Amino acid sequence: MPFAVIETGGKQYLISPKDKIKVEKLLAEAGKEITFDKVLLMQDKETRVGKPYVSDAKVVGKVLKQGRTRKLKILKYKSKVRYRRRLGHRQQFTEVEIMSISGRK
Numbered sequence: 001m002p003f004a005v006i007e008t009g010g011k012q013y014l015i016s017p018k019d020k021i022k023v024e025k026l027l028a029e030a031g032k033e034i035t036f037d038k039v040l041l042m043q044d045k046e047t048r049v050g051k052p053y054v055s056d057a058k059v060v061g062k063v064l065k066q067g068r069t070r071k072l073k074i075l076k077y078k079s080k081v082r083y084r085r086r087l088g089h090r091q092q093f094t095e096v097e098i099m100s101i102s103g104r105k
Contacts, residue, residue: 001016001017002016002017002042002043002044002101003015003016003042003043003101004016004039004040004041004042004043004057004059004101005039005040005041005042006036006038006039006040006059007038007040007053008023008024008026008036008038009023009024009025009026010024011023011024012040015059015098015101016098016101017098017099017100017101018097018098019097019098020064020095020096020097020098021095021096021098022093022094022095022096023093023094023096024091024092024093024094025066025092025093025094026063026094026096028063028094029063029066030063030064030065030066031062031063032062032063033060033061033062033063033099034060034061034062034063034096035058035059035060035061036058036059036060036061037053037057037058037059038053039053039054039057039058039059039103040052040053040054041054042054042057042101042103044101044103048103054103055104056103056104057101057102057103057104058102058103059098059100059101059102060098060099060100060102061096061097061098061099062096062097062099063094063095063096064095064096064097065094065095066092066093066094066095067092067093067094067095068090068091068092068093069090069091069093070090071088071089071090072088072089072090072091073086073087073088074086074087074088074089075087
C-alpha cells in the first residue's frame with residue numbers, strides 16, 4: 001500500500017489513499033480538489049526521500065468540509081492581585097480525503 005509524508009500548514013502528515021485528515025484551514029470550498037506538492041517522502045514500490053521535497057511528486061485530495069474545533073478554554077490567574085482572565089479559542093480546519101499519491105519513477 002503506497003504512503004507519503006506531506007507538509008501543509010507547517011505540519012507533517014503521514015497519509016495513504018482513502019485517508020481522511022484534518023489540516024490547518026485551506027482556501028478551498030467543499031467538493032473541490034486540492035493538490036499538495038510538498039511531498040517529503042513517498043513509497044510505492046520503492047522509497048523516495050526528498051531533499052527537502054520529492055521532485056515530480058504530488059498528492060491529490062478532495063475537500064470534504066471546512067470547520068472549527070471545539071472551544072479551548074484558557075484561564076489566567078494571579079494570586080493576591082485580583083487578576084483573572086477567561087479566554088476561548090476555536091481553531092479553523094479543513095477536512096481532506098486523500099484521493100491519489102503519484103510521482104514520476
